[in-house]
Amino acid sequence: MEHGSYADNSNxxxxxxxxxxxxxxxxxxxxxxxxxxxxxxxxxxxxxxNRVNIRVQTTGAPAREVLKDACQDLMMMxxxxxxxxxxxxxxxxxxxxxxxxEDTDMK
Amino acid sequence: MAKKDQKMSETETEEEETxxxxxxxxESGSEEQKQESKGGGxxxxxxxxDVPRNLPPHVELQRTRVFANIDAPxxxxxxxxxxxxxxxxxxxxFRLDQFRNNFRVEVIRFSDDGMDMxxxxxxxxxxxxNAFRRILIxxxxxxxxxxxxxxNNTSLIQDExxxxxxxxxxxSVDPRLFEYAENNAPNERNTIVFKLHVQxxxxxxxxxxxxxxxxxxxxxxxxxxxxxxxxxxxxxxxxFYLESEDSNSNSSSKSKTYTSFTCxxxxxxxxxxxKIGFKEPLDDINIARLGxxxxxxxxxxxxxxxxxxxxxxxxxxxxxxxxxxEVVLLEEIEDEDAETLKEKCPVGxxxxxxxxxxxxxxxxxxxxxxxxCRECIRGGEEWEKRVSLRRVKDHFIFTIxxxxxxxxxxxxxxxxxxxxxxxxxxxxxxx
Numbered sequence: 449m450e451h452g453s454y455a456d457n458s459n460x461x462x463x464x465x466x467x468x469x470x471x472x473x474x475x476x477x478x479x480x481x482x483x484x485x486x487x488x489x490x491x492x493x494x495x496x497x498n499r500v501n502i503r504v505q506t507t508g509a510p511a512r513e514v515l516k517d518a519c520q521d522l523m524m525m526x527x528x529x530x531x532x533x534x535x536x537x538x539x540x541x542x543x544x545x546x547x548x549x550e551d552t553d554m555k
Numbered sequence: 556m557a558k559k560d561q562k563m564s565e566t567e568t569e570e571e572e573t574x575x576x577x578x579x580x581x582e583s584g585s586e587e588q589k590q591e592s593k594g595g596g597x598x599x600x601x602x603x604x605d606v607p608r609n610l611p612p613h614v615e616l617q618r619t620r621v622f623a624n625i626d627a628p629x630x631x632x633x634x635x636x637x638x639x640x641x642x643x644x645x646x647x648x649f650r651l652d653q654f655r656n657n658f659r660v661e662v663i664r665f666s667d668d669g670m671d672m673x674x675x676x677x678x679x680x681x682x683x684x685n686a687f688r689r690i691l692i693x694x695x696x697x698x699x700x701x702x703x704x705x706x707n708n709t710s711l712i713q714d715e716x717x718x719x720x721x722x723x724x725x726x727s728v729d730p731r732l733f734e735y736a737e738n739n740a741p742n743e744r745n746t747i748v749f750k751l752h753v754q755x756x757x758x759x760x761x762x763x764x765x766x767x768x769x770x771x772x773x774x775x776x777x778x779x780x781x782x783x784x785x786x787x788x789x790x791x792x793x794x795f796y797l798e799s800e801d802s803n804s805n806s807s808s809k810s811k812t813y814t815s816f817t818c819x820x821x822x823x824x825x826x827x828x829x830k831i832g833f834k835e836p837l838d839d840i841n842i843a844r845l846g847x848x849x850x851x852x853x854x855x856x857x858x859x860x861x862x863x864x865x866x867x868x869x870x871x872x873x874x875x876x877x878x879x880x881e882v883v884l885l886e887e888i889e890d891e892d893a894e895t896l897k898e899k900c901p902v903g904x905x906x907x908x909x910x911x912x913x914x915x916x917x918x919x920x921x922x923x924x925x926x927x928c929r930e931c932i933r934g935g936e937e938w939e940k941r942v943s944l945r946r947v948k949d950h951f952i953f954t955i956x957x958x959x960x961x962x963x964x965x966x967x968x969x970x971x972x973x974x975x976x977x978x979x980x981x982x983x984x985x986x
Contacts, residue, residue, distance in 0.1 A: 522978050530972070
């Protein structure tokens, strides 16, 4: 949920439940890279609650849109990582077929 | 703008002042040209030959390397802010195509049984790499024994300790074939049932009265060890019957067991080829030891869960990453110093090379093996000046050790998918 002001929608704090450093740090990294963002950060109010606050301050664009774009960027990165890994593993297995007595030597 | 450049060069403690000076010169040069062609635009200016497109080398080094000095590492943070180098005119913002071009994965090795994997990820940020590591350990689901119904336990191992040990045994089954149990009754889609019934034989010759005198003749059966392979899979579900409340129940009515399997798991196509059980070498895990006359009879139900709830549901023995070490010799090191330095390193990073006149020179042969123990720079200022220990900030050496449920490359793919689904959840919450 978003905590911001109705008048100015470029600065807001988003409170996500059931999240921790795993997603929050990755989203913060993605937000920082966006040129529309002037400030971004996350905090965990209490470690026992499963809640994380992400603060976004932009140079004019609505904070909600910027956060959505950052998550989209993160998803595209993940998809690219997956496809690259699949190709690399298939390539490796082709060059070094798994045998019990063979030494798996990289080139 | 020239002032900002000078401030930047002052805060940096690097040697190459000349680079900063030439940079400020060309910046002021570009300013004049900017004034000349007011409508030229930033593209025209950036394309002029004098304008530096990249950062000066010492700043580039600070941006991409962690310096492991004798006292503490420096420049450890990754510079993510999109406007960090705005004064130099360098755009630090995220470009998907740039990421796609620079990102590489290289698989280094697989272990013999295919359960351990080491691979390199180059061109990714520590925030994402850490997210993958955390998801691998805590949020990729697995199957593990959760409920244990103990009918008889006369062994020395207490019930709860036995149940705890059973829960920690890794089960070699693909957890994606199962659903979460949640509040549903245990059925063939969300539970696996195992049975354990072992007895240790009693004394063979109990009856003889003379046995105490003739100890050497009395045979004592050996103690037996209960191993994971003694757990038998029950594809049809639980065999323990619930006590029926109705004392007038007909014998023709079906008695209820502790699980409600509608069909045998054997008959499902996904299990017909792969019997659920414990693969080698995991089937050799000791569960308990029984002395003569002791017996264990129990049924265990395994459900799907994630490592966040309890570590028994973690699919990896462990997963970790380290950044690629870089060892750079700042000076030419020869003869005696070369020998000393080579001896100092416990993992053998350095090598001696013979050059002309019988003299020797030190080279860095295996920087990847460096554990950053800092032995080579210990012993005074002179050693610190000779060797620079660094880590490359965007090159991660990942190692994944799987417990057997899924092979490591599948585990990593699942972890990436889970991060994607988290992002999707956030996006849908915001819309």
